[in-house]
Amino acid sequence: xxxxxxxxxxxxxxxxxxxxxxxxxxxVLLIDKxxxxxxxxxxxxxxxxxxxxxxxxxxxxxxxxxxxxxAEKEFTGQFxxxxxxNVHISIVAQRVILLVLFDQRTSLGxxxxxVKKASKDIQDVLDSMANKSEQAxxxxxxxxxxxxxxxxxNDD
Amino acid sequence: xxxxxxxxxxxxxxIVYYGPGLCGKTTNLQYIYQKTSPDARGKMVxxxxxxxxxxxxxxxxxxxxxxxxxxxxxxxxxxxxxxFYDASRKLILKGVDGVxxxxxxxxxxxxxxxxxxxxxxxxxxxxxxxxxQLPYVVQYNKQDLPNAAPMDELSKLLNLTAxxxxxxxxxxxxxxxxxxxxxxxxxxxxxRKRK
Numbered sequence: 001x002x003x004x005x006x007x008x009x010x011x012x013x014x015x016x017x018x019x020x021x022x023x024x025x026x027x028v029l030l031i032d033k034x035x036x037x038x039x040x041x042x043x044x045x046x047x048x049x050x051x052x053x054x055x056x057x058x059x060x061x062x063x064x065x066x067x068x069x070x071a072e073k074e075f076t077g078q079f080x081x082x083x084x085x086n087v088h089i090s091i092v093a094q095r096v097i098l099l100v101l102f103d104q105r106t107s108l109g110x111x112x113x114x115v116k117k118a119s120k121d122i123q124d125v126l127d128s129m130a131n132k133s134e135q136a137x138x139x140x141x142x143x144x145x146x147x148x149x150x151x152x153x154n155d156d
Numbered sequence: 157x158x159x160x161x162x163x164x165x166x167x168x169x170x171i172v173y174y175g176p177g178l179c180g181k182t183t184n185l186q187y188i189y190q191k192t193s194p195d196a197r198g199k200m201v202x203x204x205x206x207x208x209x210x211x212x213x214x215x216x217x218x219x220x221x222x223x224x225x226x227x228x229x230x231x232x233x234x235x236x237x238x239x240f241y242d243a244s245r246k247l248i249l250k251g252v253d254g255v256x257x258x259x260x261x262x263x264x265x266x267x268x269x270x271x272x273x274x275x276x277x278x279x280x281x282x283x284x285x286x287x288x289q290l291p292y293v294v295q296y297n298k299q300d301l302p303n304a305a306p307m308d309e310l311s312k313l314l315n316l317t318a319x320x321x322x323x324x325x326x327x328x329x330x331x332x333x334x335x336x337x338x339x340x341x342x343x344x345x346x347x348r349k350r351k
Contacts, residue, residue, distance in 0.1 A: 001350060002159045009163035034251035035215075035231065036159040036168050050198045054215045054231065058203070061247040062212070069243075140160065140167070141348045143224050149344045152221045152228055153337040 004038065008129045015121045017041040019098075023114035024106035026085065029099040030092075030122065031056055038096065047101075056089060056099050079108065090115055093123040157251040158347055166227045169343050170251055171336075174276045175258035176268035177209070177237035180297040183326040184258060185216045185232055188336060191329065192218060210236040213248050220340060230340055237272065246279050254291035254343040255280075256335055258326075259314050261296045261304035269314055287317075291342030294321045295335045300328070 004012075012030060020028040020041040027042030029049060035057030037049050059078070067074045074094070080087040088100040088111050098119060100111050159168040173181040182202065189200045198217035205211050214234040219227055235245040257276060259269045277287050296310045307323055315321050320338045324331030 001347065002157055004159070004161045004163060006163050009161070032159060034157055034159070034170055038161075048199050050217045051201050051215065054217075055201060055203075058212060058215075058247070061250065062244070065243055065247055140162075140224060140226055141350075144344075144348055146345075148223045149341055149348070152223060152344065153341050 002032065004129070005132070008125055008132075009039065011125045012122060013039045013041070015118050015125065019100070019114055019118040022117075023100060023102065023111045025100045025102040025111060027101040029053060029056070029101075031097040031099060033057055033060065033091075033095055033097060042101070052099070056097055060089065060091065060097050077112075088112070088115065090119065092119045093126050095126065096122065098122070158253050158343075160226075164227075165225055166229055167223070167347070168229045168231065169253040169340075169347070170231045170233065171254045171256065171339055171343065172249060172252045173232065173234040173256045173258055174245075174249075174272065175237055175297075176260055176265060176272040177239070179237060179258045179260040179265070179269075179272075180324075180326040181234035181237060181258050182210055182214050184256075184295075184297075184324075184332050184335070185214050185234055187326055187329045187332045188218065188232065189216055191333070196220075209238065210234055211241075212236065212244050223344075228340075228344065230343075232336075239271070242275065242279070245275070246282060249279055249283055249285075252280075252285070252290070253346070254339045255287070255293075256339050257292070257294045257314070258324075259294060259296050259310060261298045261310060262301055263303050263305050266305065266313065273314060291339055291346045292319050293335055293339045293342065294319060295324045295331060296321065297324045297326050297331075299323045299330070300325045 016028050016030050016039045027044050029040045030038040031053040035054040037053040040049055064074050076091050078089040086102050090098050092098050102111055175181050196219045201215040203212035216232045218230045233248050235248045280287050294315045322331045322335045326332055
């Protein structure tokens with residue numbers, strides 16, 4: 001079970017927003033390796049970020065599978081070049097995926113540079129999150145009764 | 157792995173539909189997609205071949221109401237059933253919270269069912285999971301076909317651990333939501349147990 005508390009969420013969101021701004025990118029998404037969106041920033045109104053997260057995680061998983069077949073630990077980065085939008089995908093701390101969408105307003109070099117810095121910042125937050133998860137367990141499930149769960153699935 | 161976001165107040169869980177090729181995993185998801193109101197579901201993504209065989213996975217995000225102010229969201233995935241896609245199946249099982257095994261009830265598919273079930277168990281073990289410890293249900297699909305084996309026979313072969321089981325005809329939707337609700341409920345119960 002992975003838990004994201006308000007405080008860490010805000011810290012992560014800040015990093016993601018800063019990256020989006022500093023890299024001059026269109027949008028930035030932070031996704032967990034199972035395909036859940038953690039945070040996002042930029043021009044995402046017209047993007048289905050849920051599908052994008054799931055597909056990106058699938059892509060990273062498949063690429064990881066290829067790496068293992070080739071006796072590589074993992075390929076840490078991927079770059080897809082489109083006509084209007086480019087995609088930069090990188091793995092942070094072996095557990096989350098940082099996705100940057102960008103266009104001609106910036107360059108791959110700048111994106112790479114800013115991603116490197118942001119990765120370090122995200123890793124710091126994740127580390128503090130891991131420590132905290134060990135100390136404090138989530139409380140939401142303590143309040144949930146069998147009846148609550150039954151009620152979830154009562155009507156079609 | 158379930159993901160609890162206190163900021164967006166969401167509980168996210170991953171359910172995987174497993175089973176032999178052409179057993180109806182994608183059809184289950186398509187029916188759920190068609191019958192769920194658009195505000196409770198996201199887009200269904202299918203990575204399929206030109207002949208509509210699943211190549212990597214299908215994906216359908218679904219909201220199933222709220223518990224204590226937290227939205228319960230389920231991400232439904234199918235695996236490609238064909239034997240040679242085993243590497244892809246392993247990837248999709250990563251982080252799974254609940255499993256639906258969709259069996260093809262046709263007598264001549266019994267060996268394929270058993271092979272797929274063994275494969276599920278092995279692939280889970282490789283990822284450090286034990287099927288007997290996971291929220292898990294079995295669905296006997298295609299019960300409308302004339303060559304479908306009866307439920308009790310299927311159960312004896314494919315449900316040795318006596319988990320919840322469902323008769324289904326995924327093309328018409330019979331048993332589809334029953335199966336989904338049962339596994340979703342087991343997932344929520346399991347999360348509570350692991351709190």
